[in-house]
Each structure stands twice: as C-alpha cells, then as structure tokens.
Amino acid sequence: MSAPNASGWKPGTPVQDHNAMAGPDTVTGNRALMLEEPLIFEIGTTETTGVDLPEPQSGSNRLGGLDRSEKIGLPGLSEPETIRHYTRLSRQNYAIDLGLFPLGSCTMKHNPRLNEKVARMPGFADVHPLQPVDTVRGALEVVNELAHWLIELTAMHGVAMSPKAGAHGELCGILCIRAALEARGDAREVILVPESAHGTNPATAAFAGYRVEDIPANSDGRVDLEALKARLGPDVAGVMITNPNTCGLFERDMKAISDAVHEAGGFVYCDGANFNAIVGKVRPGDLGVDAMHINLHKTFSTPHGGGGPGSGPVVLSEALSPYGPLPFTARTKDGVVHLVEEENAAEFEHTKAFGRMTAFHGQMGMFTRALAYILSHGADGLRQVAEDAVLNANYILRSLEDVLDAPFGHSGPCMHEALFGDKGFAEDVSTLDLAKALIDEGYHPMTMYFPLVVHGAMLVEPTETESKAALDQFIGALRSVAERAKAGDESLKTAPHYAPRRRLDETLAARKPILAWEEPNPPGGAPSMSEQDGR
Amino acid sequence: MRYLPLTDADRSAMLEKIGAPDVDALFVDVPEEARLDGPIHGLPMHASEMAVEKRMRRLSKKNLAAADAAFFLGAGAYKHHVPASVDHIIQRGEFLTAYTPYQPEIAQGTLQMLFEFQSQVAHLYGCAVANASMYDGSTACWEAVAMAGRIARGKKRKVVLSGALHPHYAEVVKTMAKFTDDEIAHARPAMQAAPDNEGLIARIDDDTASVVVQYPDILGRVTDLAPIAEAAHAKGALLIVVNTEPVALGALKSPGEMGADIVVGEGQSIGVGLQFGGPYLGLFAVRDPKHVRMMPGRLCGETQDAEGKRGYVLTLSTREQHIRREKATSNICTNSGLCALAFSVHMTLLGEAGLRRLAMENHRLACIAADRLAKVPGISVLNDSFFNEFTIRLGTDARTVVRKLAKQDVLAGVSLGRLFPEHADLADGLIVAVTETTTEEDIETLAAALGEVLA
Numbered sequence: 001m002s003a004p005n006a007s008g009w010k011p012g013t014p015v016q017d018h019n020a021m022a023g024p025d026t027v028t029g030n031r032a033l034m035l036e037e038p039l040i041f042e043i044g045t046t047e048t049t050g051v052d053l054p055e056p057q058s059g060s061n062r063l064g065g066l067d068r069s070e071k072i073g074l075p076g077l078s079e080p081e082t083i084r085h086y087t088r089l090s091r092q093n094y095a096i097d098l099g100l101f102p103l104g105s106c107t108m109k110h111n112p113r114l115n116e117k118v119a120r121m122p123g124f125a126d127v128h129p130l131q132p133v134d135t136v137r138g139a140l141e142v143v144n145e146l147a148h149w150l151i152e153l154t155a156m157h158g159v160a161m162s163p164k165a166g167a168h169g170e171l172c173g174i175l176c177i178r179a180a181l182e183a184r185g186d187a188r189e190v191i192l193v194p195e196s197a198h199g200t201n202p203a204t205a206a207f208a209g210y211r212v213e214d215i216p217a218n219s220d221g222r223v224d225l226e227a228l229k230a231r232l233g234p235d236v237a238g239v240m241i242t243n244p245n246t247c248g249l250f251e252r253d254m255k256a257i258s259d260a261v262h263e264a265g266g267f268v269y270c271d272g273a274n275f276n277a278i279v280g281k282v283r284p285g286d287l288g289v290d291a292m293h294i295n296l297h298k299t300f301s302t303p304h305g306g307g308g309p310g311s312g313p314v315v316l317s318e319a320l321s322p323y324g325p326l327p328f329t330a331r332t333k334d335g336v337v338h339l340v341e342e343e344n345a346a347e348f349e350h351t352k353a354f355g356r357m358t359a360f361h362g363q364m365g366m367f368t369r370a371l372a373y374i375l376s377h378g379a380d381g382l383r384q385v386a387e388d389a390v391l392n393a394n395y396i397l398r399s400l401e402d403v404l405d406a407p408f409g410h411s412g413p414c415m416h417e418a419l420f421g422d423k424g425f426a427e428d429v430s431t432l433d434l435a436k437a438l439i440d441e442g443y444h445p446m447t448m449y450f451p452l453v454v455h456g457a458m459l460v461e462p463t464e465t466e467s468k469a470a471l472d473q474f475i476g477a478l479r480s481v482a483e484r485a486k487a488g489d490e491s492l493k494t495a496p497h498y499a500p501r502r503r504l505d506e507t508l509a510a511r512k513p514i515l516a517w518e519e520p521n522p523p524g525g526a527p528s529m530s531e532q533d534g535r
Numbered sequence: 536m537r538y539l540p541l542t543d544a545d546r547s548a549m550l551e552k553i554g555a556p557d558v559d560a561l562f563v564d565v566p567e568e569a570r571l572d573g574p575i576h577g578l579p580m581h582a583s584e585m586a587v588e589k590r591m592r593r594l595s596k597k598n599l600a601a602a603d604a605a606f607f608l609g610a611g612a613y614k615h616h617v618p619a620s621v622d623h624i625i626q627r628g629e630f631l632t633a634y635t636p637y638q639p640e641i642a643q644g645t646l647q648m649l650f651e652f653q654s655q656v657a658h659l660y661g662c663a664v665a666n667a668s669m670y671d672g673s674t675a676c677w678e679a680v681a682m683a684g685r686i687a688r689g690k691k692r693k694v695v696l697s698g699a700l701h702p703h704y705a706e707v708v709k710t711m712a713k714f715t716d717d718e719i720a721h722a723r724p725a726m727q728a729a730p731d732n733e734g735l736i737a738r739i740d741d742d743t744a745s746v747v748v749q750y751p752d753i754l755g756r757v758t759d760l761a762p763i764a765e766a767a768h769a770k771g772a773l774l775i776v777v778n779t780e781p782v783a784l785g786a787l788k789s790p791g792e793m794g795a796d797i798v799v800g801e802g803q804s805i806g807v808g809l810q811f812g813g814p815y816l817g818l819f820a821v822r823d824p825k826h827v828r829m830m831p832g833r834l835c836g837e838t839q840d841a842e843g844k845r846g847y848v849l850t851l852s853t854r855e856q857h858i859r860r861e862k863a864t865s866n867i868c869t870n871s872g873l874c875a876l877a878f879s880v881h882m883t884l885l886g887e888a889g890l891r892r893l894a895m896e897n898h899r900l901a902c903i904a905a906d907r908l909a910k911v912p913g914i915s916v917l918n919d920s921f922f923n924e925f926t927i928r929l930g931t932d933a934r935t936v937v938r939k940l941a942k943q944d945v946l947a948g949v950s951l952g953r954l955f956p957e958h959a960d961l962a963d964g965l966i967v968a969v970t971e972t973t974t975e976e977d978i979e980t981l982a983a984a985l986g987e988v989l990a
Contacts, residue, residue: 037647039647039650039651040651040883041651041654044883044886045886046886046887046888047886047887047888048886048888049884049885049886049888049889049892050618050620050883050884050885050886050889051618051884051885051889051893053889053892053893053896053971054892054896055892056891056892056895056896056899057895057899059899059902060902060906061898061902062898062901062902062905062918062919062920062921063757063786063787063898063920063922064756064757064758064759064919064920065759066757066758066759066787066788066920067786067787067788068784068785068786068787068788068789068891069788070788070789070792071887072658072659072784072785072789072887072890072891073658073887074655074658074659074882074885074886074887074890075883075886075887076883076884076885076886076887076888076889077883077884077886079618079620079884082620082624082880082883082884083620083623083624085883086624086627086630086648086876086880087624087627089643089644089647089648090624090627090629090630090644091629091644092641092642092643092644092647093629093630093633093641093642093643093644093645094629094633094638094641094642095628095629095630095631095632095633096628096632096633097628097629097631097632098628098629101634103634106634108632108634110538111631111632112538114584114587114588116626116631117588118587118588118591118595120622121591121592121595122595122600122602122603123594123595123596123597123598123600124594124595124598124810124811125808125809125810126600126601126602126614126808126809127598127599127600127601127809127810127811128601128606128608128612128614128809128811128812128946129612129809129811129812129813130608130610130611130612130949130953130954131599131608131941131946132937132938132941132946134938134941135598135599135604135941135946136598136599136811137597137598138593138594138595138596138597138598139594139597139598139811141594141597142591142594149575149578152575152576152577152578153575164670164671164674164813164814165670165867165868165869166868166869167856167866167867167868167869168670168674168867170866171866175710175714178714198857198868199855199856199857199858199859199860199863199868200856200857200866200868202856202860202861203856203859203860203861203863203865203866204866205861206861206862206863206866207681207714207715207865207866208714209714209715209716212860212861249564250562250564250565252564252565252566254566254569255566255568255569278565280571280574280575281562281565281570281571282562282565282569282570282571283569283571286568286569286571287569303631303632303873304632304633304634304635304872305625305630305631305633305872305873305874305876306630306631306633306634306635306636306642306644306645306648306872306873306876307634307635307636307645307667307833307869307870307872308635308668308670308814308869308870308871308872308873308874309670309813309814309815309869309871309872309873309874310869311813311814325710341956342706342956342957343953343956354710354713355706355707355709355710355711355713356703356706356707356710357674357707357710358670358671358673358674358703358707358813359611359671359672359673359701359703359704359707359801359812360611360612360671360703360811360812360813360815361811361812361813362812362813363813363814364810364811364812364813364814365810365813365814366813366814368591371591372587372591374578375579375582375587375590375591376537376538376581376582376584376587377536377538377581378578378579378580378581378582379574379575379578379579379580380536380574380580380581381536381538381539381580381581382575382578383574384536384539385539387558387561388539388541388546390558390561390562391541391546391549391550391553391558391561392541392549394549394553394555394561395549395552395553397553398552398553398554399552412563412564413553413555413560413561413562413563413564415564435638436640439638439640439641444634444638444641445638450857464539464541465538465539465540466540467540467541467545468540468541468542468545468548468549470540494841496640496641499640499641500640500641500643501639501640501643501840501844501846502640502840502841502842502844503640503840503841504639504640504838504839504840504841504846504847504848505838505839505840505841506639506838506848506850508838508839509836509837509838509848509850510836510850510851510853513827513834513836513850513851514836514837514838515650515653515664515665515827515834515835515836515837515850516650516653516654516657516658516663516664516665517650517651517654
C-alpha cells in the first residue's frame with residue numbers, strides 16, 4: 001500500500017505497547033491542542049456582559065405592569081471569553097474545511113467564500129422583508145433570477161421559492177398536488193413511496209393527510225415498474241420518487257413511471273436531494289416530473305452550518321403551478337420584478353394558491369449564495385459539477401469493490417454516490433464500528449444504515465470538490481478499515497480512540513434525558529453560576 | 536473552474552481505473568431522450584469571482600439598506616445591533632461547514648453549543664425544555680398547533696387563534712389546517728388600546744385543543760397571559776404563546792411564568808439580522824417536561840462517553856422522520872443550526888445583565904417615540920402598553936404614507952394595510968418599532984416627515 005498521507009508521515013512498525021508510549025494524564029484534562037471546554041453556565045455569570053449598553057434610566061414604563069422581576073438565569077461572558085469559548089468548541093467539530101466529508105445523500109461540498117461575502121452585502125443582509133417593494137427591487141431581482149435559473153435547469157413551469165428546507169419543500173409539493181386534486185373534486189388518499197426513500201418522504205405525505213404505501217424495489221436497486229403499475233388506481237394521489245435514487249442509481253424508467261402515474265390520474269413528486277448528480281445534464285421536467293424540491297444547500301452549496309439553515313425551493317409543472325403558495329416574485333414585461341402576495345395575487349392571475357408556507361419570502365440569505373454559485377459555475381461549470389461528482393463516486397466504487405461488498409456494483413455505473421454493504425465483515429463487527437474507525441483516520445464517516453434496503457449500508461458521496469489525491473488518501477483509509485472489519489479487529493469496537501470524545505452513550509441520553517442546564521444549587525445561593533457539584 | 540480540483544489528466548486516469556471510455560459512459564442509465572446535449576438555455580459560461588461580485592453588488596445597491604434609512608419596521612423582524620464577534624464565530628469553517636451532528640464524537644462543538652442554546656431559550660421563555668430550533672417563528676407556530684393536536688389525540692379539533700396574532704403566522708396555520716381538518720377559530724384584530732381577552736376566552740370551548748396568543752401582540756400590546764392560561768386549562772386546552780421579539784423577554788414576564796404550555800417564537804432579533812426575511816430562527820419550548828416526547832424537531836441531550844467524560848448527543852430521535860417515517864411527530868429534517876449559533880453567541884455576549892439593559896433601552900426609546908409621535912397633529916397612539924413596538928393611527932391610508940416617506944429614506948413602519956389587506960378599516964394603522972439602533976434624531980426625522988405628509 002502506498003503511503004496514504006503526503007505530509008511526511010510514513011506508516012512505520014506499529015507500536016505494540018501503547019501504554020509504554022502513552023503520556024501521563026494532564027491536570028486540566030486538555031491534551032495539547034485538544035482543549036476541554038466547560039458550559040457557558042459554568043464559566044459565565046448573570047452580571048457579566050460583553051456588550052456595552054447604558055444602565056437602565058428611570059423614566060416612563062408602559063410594560064402594563066408585567067415587568068420581569070424573577071431572575072432569568074442567562075450567563076454572560078466578556079468578548080474575549082466569548083471568542084475563546086466558541087473557538088475552543090469549534091475545534092471539536094469535523095467540517096468540510098478540514099477534510100473530505102463523504103456523507104452520502106447530504107452532499108458535503110466546498111462552500112465558496114465569495115458566496116458568504118455576497119450574502120453579507122448590506123442590500124441583501126440589512127433589508128426588512130416588509131419594506132416597501134420599491135426599496136427592495138434588487139433583492140426581488142435576485143429571487144426572481146434564481147427562480148428563473150431553477151426553472152431552466154429543470155425544464156419546469158414555475159417555482160415556489162419560500163420553503164425553508166428540503167422537507168418543507170416536499171410538503172409544499174405534496175400540498176400543491178393535493179390542491180390540484182381537490183380542485184378537480186378528486187379526493188385521493190394514498191401516496192406511494194419506495195422503500196429506499198428518505199424518511200422525510202413518508203413523514204411529509206402523512207403530515208399532508210395521506211396514507212403511505214411502499215413500492216418495492218427490484219434486484220438492481222430501482223423502482224419495480226410493474227409492481228408500481230399494478231398498484232396505481234383512482235385512490236393514488238401520486239408517487240414520491242428520488243432520482244437519482246438513494247442507492248446512487250438513476251431511475252432508468254422514470255419517464256415510464258411518470259406516464260403511468262399520469263395515465264392513472266396521479267402526480268409525480270421527485271425528491272431532488274440528489275439533483276447535484278444530474279444538474280446541467282438531465283432536466284426532470286423532460287421526465288414528466290410534476291414537482292421537485294431543490295436543496296440549495298446541496299446542489300448549490302449553501303453552507304450546512306452544523307444542521308441548517310437549509311432552503312428548499314420547489315419547481316412545479318404547468319399542471320401544479322397555479323396552486324403554488326404565496327408569496328412569489330414575477331417579472332412584468334417592463335422588466336420590473338414584483339412581489340406577489342395575498343393582496344395582489346388576483347392582478348397576477350394567481351387565485352388558486354393553496355396558502356402560505358412561512359411568514360416571509362423564503363431564505364434570502366441562501367438565494368444570494370445559490371445565485372452567486374450558479375453564475376460562478378455557468379452553463380459549462382454546472383455540467384462539469386455533475387460529471388466530476390459522478391466520476392469521483394465511480395472511482396471510489398471501482399477502487400473499493402474488491403474489498404467492500406457493492407450490492408449494485410454489477411448493474412453498471414453509479415451516479416454521485418457509491419453504496420456498499422456489510423457483507424463479509426467479521427460476525428461481531430458492524431458498520432458502526434467501521435465508521436467510528438474512520439473517525440480515527442481523520443474522516444467524517446459516510447452515511448450509515450441508509451438506504452434501508454441494503455444491510456449495514458454505507459453510502460459514500462465524495463462530491464466534485466475533491467482532488468484525486470484526496471480521493472486516493474480516503475480510499476487508502478477506507479480500504480484499511482474495511483480489511484480490519486473483515487479480519488475482526490477487536491480495536492474497531494472501541495473506536496474512535498483519538499477523537500475529542502470516545503463513543504458516547506446514546507441510550508443513557510434517551511433514558512434519562514438532560515436537555516437543559518439546571519443550576520446545581522437551589523436559587524438564592526451565590527450569584528455566580530459557576531458552582532457545580534461534580535456534574 | 537476554480538472550485539473543481541480535478542485536472543484532465545486526473546479525469547483520464549480515473550476513467551481508466553473505472554474502465555469507462557469517457558464520462559458520458561457513466562450516464563448510461565439516463566435514457567438518450569432525457570439527456571441535455573447543449574448548454575442550459577441563456578446561462579452564460581463560468582465567471583470570475585470578480586465578475587460575479589460586481590454583478591451581485593449592483594443588485595445589492597438597488598435596495599435601501601436599513602442602516603441607510605431612518606428605520607422603524609418591525610412586525611416579526613427587528614433591526615438590532617449584532618456584535619462583530621457573532622459573525623466572526625459563525626464564519627469559522629468548523630461551524631459553517633459542518634453537518635448535522637450525527638457523529639457526536641467529532642461534533643461536540645456543535646452539540647455543546649446546541650445544549651447551551653436550548654438552555655438559554657428555555658430560561659428566556661420560562662420553560663423546562665427547548666429544542667434545537669425550527670425554520671422560523673411562523674413554522675414553529677404551526678408545529679406547536681400540530682403538537683397540541685397530537686396531545687389531544689385527535690379528539691379535539693378546534694384551534695382558537697387570537698386576532699392579534701401576526702397575520703402571516705395565522706395564514707401558515709390556516710394553510711396547514713386545511714390539510715389536517717383542524718377547525719380554526721380566528722377573529723379579526725380589534726383596534727383597541729388593549730387586546731380583547733374576554734372575546735378570546737369566550738371562543739374557548741370543550742372542543743378546543745389549543746389557544747394561540749402572541750405576546751407582545753402584532754399591534755405591540757402587552758397583556759397578562761395568566762387569565763387566558765387559566766381559561767384554556769379549564770377547558771382542557773393548551774395555551775400556545777408566540778413571541779416575535781425575544782428582546783422583550785428581557786423586560787417582560789416570561790410566557791412560561793404565566794402558564795403558557797408551549798412557547799414558540801422568532802429568534803431573529805438576537806444575532807441573526809434582517810436578511811429580507813430569512814434564514815431566521817424558530818424557537819420552540821415546553822413548560823412541562825412531560826410534553827417533551829411529543830415535541831417536533833431535534834433535541835440535544837447530555838450523556839457520557841466510554842471513559843465517563845461528559846458529552847452531548849442528539850437524542851429522543853425516535854420522534855423523528857428518519858426513524859419513524861410516516862409516524863414521526865413532524866417531517867422536519869433540519870434545524871436552523873447556524874442561526875442558533877448566532878443567537879447563542881449574541882446571548883452569551885449579552886448575558887442576563889446585558890439583555891435587561893438592551894430591553895430597557897429599547898423600551899425607553901420606544902416611549903420617547905410614542906410620546907413624540909402623539910404630538911404630531913392627526914396621529915393618535917393606540918396602545919396602553921407596549922415594549923418596543925406600538926401602533927399609531929394616521930387618519931389616512933398608511934400604505935400611501937409609508938411609500939411617500941420611503942422616497943425620503945424614511946422607513947416609517949409596517950402598515951396594517953400591508954398585513955391585513957382584507958380589512959379596509961385597519962388601513963390607517965401603522966406599526967412603529969424602535970430599537971437600540973434608533974436615535975432620537977431618527978425619531979425626530981420620522982415625526983417631522985409624518986407631520987409634513989399628514990398636514
């Protein structure tokens with residue numbers, strides 16, 4: 001095996017006696033750059049503040065006699081202490097900025113910093129959603145231009161920009177379907193969802209009042225077209241299909257699926273979580289899709305931020321567009337971009353909207369970033385994004401299929417993610433163990449145990465923003481831990497060994513939930529919040 | 536292309552390893568007729584950083600930024616000063632470019648922050664437990680209504696919405712209720728000095744699952760929630776309190792203290808900024824810990840690692856869609872993580888002492904503004920009570936006035952005509968918000984401009 005690290009480190013003779021090499025315990029619990037950090041409640045006090053504000057002056061009080069007299073219990077820190085607290089915490093996180101983040105279906109790609117700069121321009125960051133529209137025409141142009149490119153990239157008819165995240169977009173799409181069916185007096189009750197779908201799909205359909213039924217997959221990891229056709233009928237409102245699907249495969253029969261669903265009077269929802277694999281190469285509208293959400297934080301690389309905020313615009317077919325929610329933007333022939341709300345919807349002949357998904361106009365901060373991303377890449381760059389994402393995933397698939405079981409590797413190339421299973425692992429070694437060992441090698445693990453259709457699934461999505469050298473190093477690391485998993489290496493089961501924390505007890509957390517800080521001493525004690533009793 | 540590291544030589548070597556003649560061979564599963572052969576219609580080729588920045592700056596400059604105006608807008612989004620260190624922290628790559636903390640051993644930074652955030656929100660709201668955040672205040676409001684419906688186990692179908700709830704929030708609840716068959720009882724806002732609590736209480740009956748009240752309300756009024764809580768509880772209903780201005784809770788009694796069961800709100804005021812409406816930060820908390828398992832959204836909890844060290848994990852995920860699928864408490868699959876971080880950093884900088892001072896400074900300036908505007912001929916102040924936002928009546932269509940003043944870089948407030956277009960008799964109302972960023976000079980500018988246009 002070639003050295004998997006170009007830093008000058010060479011794999012040497014493994015140290016046999018770790019205890020002989022281990023240093024002493026430290027008084028602080030710190031280990032050099034790995035720094036322990038208490039809670040703000042343990043280091044701050046209610047009297048400390050890092051913001052200079054005037055002392056309250058006596059004057060008029062119109063609080064209606066509802067003054068807050070009880071202690072709130074919010075600790076404060078000075079600015080230097082605050083910066084240090086959060087900087088120390090930040091160092092306990094893995095991030096794309098630190099290395100390859102192969103989390104399948106989540107699309108962890110580089111976040112261009114220009115986009116951060118653009119989003120902070122005062123005309124976007126410092127405008128109120130209810131300012132008179134004449135004072136925010138540039139912001140509306142951004143929304144409208146992004147909407148335009150989303151429609152072009154997907155060959156659809158309209159787009160609802162307001163949904164706040166992918167799952168919120170799913171809900172928006174399903175509500176459009178429901179509104180369209182109700183408009184023709186057609187009360188249908190069932191939404192069909194493949195077994196391999198993201199959990200949000202069935203949850204969304206249920207939230208919108210539908211009964212969910214599974215569609216089986218065939219042996220090559222795709223929707224079983226015949227089984228689907230057999231189930232279609234007057235009670236089926238629609239199907240929710242992910243394409244490329246969660247096995248990392250393109251649904252070859254997508255057009256036939258759409259045709260069959262339309263024939264039976266239903267609608268086709270496409271989960272666009274994996275649109276990054278086909279952007280600029282395939283347009284879902286050409287495949288008969290009626291609605292599809294686009295995760296701007298995936299395909300168009302707005303930062304994931306440790307779990308949001310996301311943004312989930314939904315592109316809509318001509319049949320569903322009339323039911324899209326308010327508000328939205330529209331450009332008139334004179335070039336002016338308008339905000340269409342409840343008040344002026346009739347002027348824009350949009351009277352069938354199913355309602356409103358959120359208070360304001362959507363995730364503006366994500367729109368500016370996504371538009372900057374699209375303009376930076378351009379038509380050629382976006383196509384290259386899809387091609388390189390697919391190339392990188394296939395490179396991983398073919399580089400590891402001799403050591404890891406690739407259940408659908410036989411059926412042809414994958415799209416943007418490579419799927420492996422745990423077949424061949426030693427009996428007492430799990431996918432979780434392998435994942436935790438990958439942490440010791442300096443990687444965030446891949447998506448585990450999803451999709452559900454593959455035992456011990458490992459879904460690896462490298463994205464297009466990785467170099468070949470980075471891929472080779474990752475392949476070397478994954479190969480090594482896979483070999484250890486097959487050999488039954490006991491040390492996998494106690495991994496990670498070198499992370500800021502060893503394996504955490506999730507059962508304990510759920511059995512006796514501690515979900516908020518509680519003062520260890522009863523109130524009325526010392527004003528400092530730092531006293532603890534060995535928590 | 537600057538974001539794509541592969542070279543043509545890399546691509547060739549990789550295709551050789553894969554055994555594919557060219558990259559199109561990897562798209563073999565895409566039917567021929569579905570492939571797009573040419574470029575996307577009308578989209579130019581890739582552009583330099585300089586070119587894109589220039590283009591975006593031109594669009595940015597077409598907007599009137601809040602800092603460049605005498606600014607008085609509120610109604611669910613507020614302009615506050617955000618300390619410079621907040622943006623510095625949230626731009627650290629370890630926070631900005633991390634994912635949801637599904638691998639807790641290498642995500643303790645995000646997880647500990649979320650635990651601190653949850654604790655801050657719970658304290659602020661006077662509740663036992665807060666979650667790791669929702670999309671925004673309006674969606675949190677709907678999720679609270681849905682949660683109350685689950686607690687009522689579908690036996691109670693009615694939701695009583697206060698007329699003084701933000702109309703967009705009410706619209707979101709009504710939209711979702713159409714699909715869940717909940718019955719919504721919603722009155723129009725009464726233009727009175729104090730909210731119509733008696734009318735609200737009269738609409739609570741045995742079929743009521745939840746009562747939704749905003750505090751301070753859309754017109755800026757502040758009311759004692761305890762009698763409403765009592766009336767709701769007497770009928771076996773839950774009281775949901777919506778707060779769109781968290782700074783207010785540095786001065787006002789917490790909703791939890793007055794008996795609210797679920798407290799939700801918009802956290803944008805602390806740390807997040809205006810951003811034309813998003814991304815914002817939905818806050819969600821429950822007073823009684825027994826309701827935790829019915830909550831939507833992510834929760835972070837304390838635990839231990841294999842060496843007995845304290846650590847944090849996402850927990851109680853059996854409520855969530857990735858485990859429960861169609862039986863989940865919500866389809867939500869994200870929180871507003873980076874906005875929660877911004878909130879938490881800003882709140883840590885403020886601390887209790889700072890938050891109280893910030894709140895009182897907002898209130899002091901709002902009192903000055905109300906007194907000054909009351910002196911303008913033709914203007915009357917509606918509110919008996921308020922925090923940093925109040926409603927004035929102009930005796931003429933406020934939308935027209937707002938548009939006129941915008942031309943002089945005075946953003947006078949949010950007109951009720953914009954928010955309640957269907958109620959013509961509210962059209963002379965204007966909601967005016969004042970924060971620590973407002974100067975007495977701004978107030979004078981507004982008073983003078985209003986005086987001129989109303990004369």
